[in-house]
Amino acid sequence: MAKTKELSKDTRKNIVDLHQAGKTESAIGISSIPPCCGISAVAIRLALFRVLLAVPEAGVGALLELRFGDMDLIDILWRQDIDLGAGREVFDYYHRQKEHELQRQRVQAEEKRLQQQRVQQEALLAQLQLDEETGEFVPRLAPSGQPLQTATSAAPSQVTQQCLNMEMENTQEQTGGYLPTNTTPEVQDPNYSFYPLPNLEEVASNTADVCPPEFINTFEESFPNMAPLDHLSQMTLKAPDLSTHFNADTFCDIFYPDVVNTKVTSVTLPCGQGNGGVSVEASSYSSSPEKSVCGDGSFGGYSDSDMEEMDSNPGSAQSDYSEMFSLSFQPDGLQPPLSVLPQQQDKKPKHGKTEPDDETGHSKPPFTKDKKRRRSEKRLSRDEQRAKALRIPFTVDMIINLPVDDFNEMMSKHQLNEAQLALVRDIRRRGKNKVAAQNCRKRKMENIVELEYDMDSLKEEKERLQTEKTKNDSSLQNMKQQLNTLYLEVFRLLRDEEGKPYSPSEYSLQQTTDGTVFLVPRIKKTFIKKKDN
């Protein structure tokens, strides 16, 4: 009975899950359908089952009574791709039972763990005393005046040791495995390669060949909140089973629960177990070594908009970093001397225009990827940099996009020197011309499209006219043929006074404008024509 109840609960979970997942199917009164009555009976039962699933609160218990014999038929249906309305496992009693059993075991384990934790915490606290100055728990001094060596000494009870192990595990779960200083020999034990991660300074100094200081810095930056647990720091701890179940994967899972899907720079953590480094995915914006190297804000010479553009491309973090480096070394990124007229800088060979880097006599940055985007960015940033260098009190955007009147008004409100005016004019000209060129090309493309459309229309018109002409020619030929036949027929019927027929070669029929038809001798006609000439 209890089992039935539990199964009902479990099944309800399945139903609710399905319901929430949009698989709103159900079944009602399944138990009332005789089992094993053939496909049609099962189909009815399935239909009812779908109804039940659609209304999960409407009698879940019935679902459990789907007879075991039905599973065979459900299997058949399932193999034939017939929509069961839910996953096959939902029908499977053993599957549900298994799931439930696992769930129950998990709950029991959790309760057991919590209880043990409480007991062990009490035991631990019993060995600690509260430091009233720092508010921290510190180990009680043993009668000898030494702190309790709870893990390594034989004195502590097995319970205490387990307690600390549990604490360690809990701590690792909470902090991602970081633990404070431990200089006892156990630290050197390769079996504890993860567990006793010593304090960072020691790692940097003692194991520099294993774990480079850059990583340590990164590590510290990444997890500033992971302060060492002082109340444990003076204890010798032991975690006999950590090396067996605390592998690199769990390490990463625990350590970086929130950055799993983050676009990242891979950092190799060689402090891991014997099989090599742990590839740690860390956000390139928080802790990547590249960032940390230049993390002093040394993107010198870059405008805010540049930074925004860079920041807005998280997907290309690495290339952007290289861009930052390259660009940040461009002397042009620095402010040019005010004595140099910007127009002189801007002037390029009429037909030998080069990249801005060339015109300033500096080699291009070594990268080649995504140059198109960089060009526009560089152009913009160069204009902005120059505007900044000449202390022009407007943004490039304003300079380019303001209407003439507003622009003139803005200019009149500020006293600009010649260099500033020249630069502003250049920026505005380039910006306007860029837009104009874009519009021009757009129009050109539209014209091409329109002309192609016109061409197609004209081709169709031509074909239509060709067809009509062919048709008309054919009709004309037909009419000519009919006229010729009629002509000969008329001649055949005509007779002179002697009753002889007229020859078409000697006479012709001609019609005047009023419709009268005359029989005209061809010779005479020729004669008349000659006479006329």
Next chain:
DNA sequence: CCCAGGTGTCATGGC
């Protein structure tokens, strides 16, 4: 390496 297409820029002409 070549090629086609895209883009920024300059020069020029028209309004």
Next chain:
DNA sequence: ATGCCATGACACCTG
């Protein structure tokens, strides 16, 4: 005269 716009031409980049 000046500014703006349209467009051809060129250089360069990218795929």
